[in-house]
Amino acid sequence: MTAGPVSDHAPVAVLIGFMGAGKSTVGVALADLLGVGFCDTDHEIVARAGRTVAEIFVDEGEPYFRQFEAEVVADVLTTHSGVIALGGGAVMTPAVRAVLAGHRVVHLAVSPDAGFARVRSSKRPLLRAGPGTGSVDTTPEDRYRALLAERAETYQRVADITTDTTGRAPAALADEIARALGVLPASAPRDEGLPS
Template sequence: MQMASHTAPRVVLTGPPGAGKSTIARLLGEALELPVRDTDTDVESVAGKSITDIFVDDGEQHFRELEAQAVATALREHTGVLALGGGAIMDPQTQELLMEYTVSGGTVVFLDVSLAAAAPRIGFNQARPLLLGNPRAQWKKLMDTRRPLYERVANAHVVTDHRTPGEVAGDIVSLVKASGL
């Protein structure tokens, strides 16, 4: 799939829960004067219910199918800043689309965060269905599985530990401007 620059996002953010994807996407959109899209919000809009309710009512597999469709649609249609759900990277088709996007000149930023920094940001609350039970152990298990995938599809890596969302967004703005996008 060839993505023309006028029909692809300017920057895509990926990373685990607590990395700051949604907040940083909003700040990037403001700084770059671009629209912002979040695939988790797209999934909730299509399903007509929250992600937690999708997991409870329809199961994780159904959520993942909706998520993969949301990512493919956003990569095809959105021209601004795109924030992906933390687990979107698990879908092989999504991985392929993101790699094609980077090959065609797109920027995928892996927003990296440690468990210690993620914990206070997300509080490991019940609104995150994959972190039920022992949230810290579940988060670590997710990252052990997902880290190689985030690293594989991203062509930029920004650590968010001990940094404000504004500082992280500023680094990404500089990266995007330096790349001429």
């Protein structure tokens, strides 16, 4: 959401995108490439709450999780100057979109097939059936596809840069994002290119 950095200590990049897009994975690769710290808001929530994301969803419900998540996002945006990966649903909360204004937001996109293949064996609460999660009449894959389709426009709108991660390695994605942001350190290898 471009409007210039909100402070000198603003994060280098804020990664957004759907479950399985690779925000946590590419975020670590990008932070390593740039020699900066990495913060994953899902991990920050777990550390602060002393419970897993799935436990918070079950014990308190999604609205409580979203409020907590919005507070954590607002906090880390003012305290963390490296790479930040947001939880997959964070930008659906209006308060999160508001605090992202002026930050360098990168959308990691993924095809439904590739994304679901990446997360099918993990414990994402919104892919499970049950109260406050998905319908018992649909499969996790149905829910994955429907939620991705529902959110795609918002990810696109909030981001300054979008890159499709389907079939691409995290290290290559990190390199591409760093170049797009113009923040690649001088010592990093550059494309050879063809002689003109």
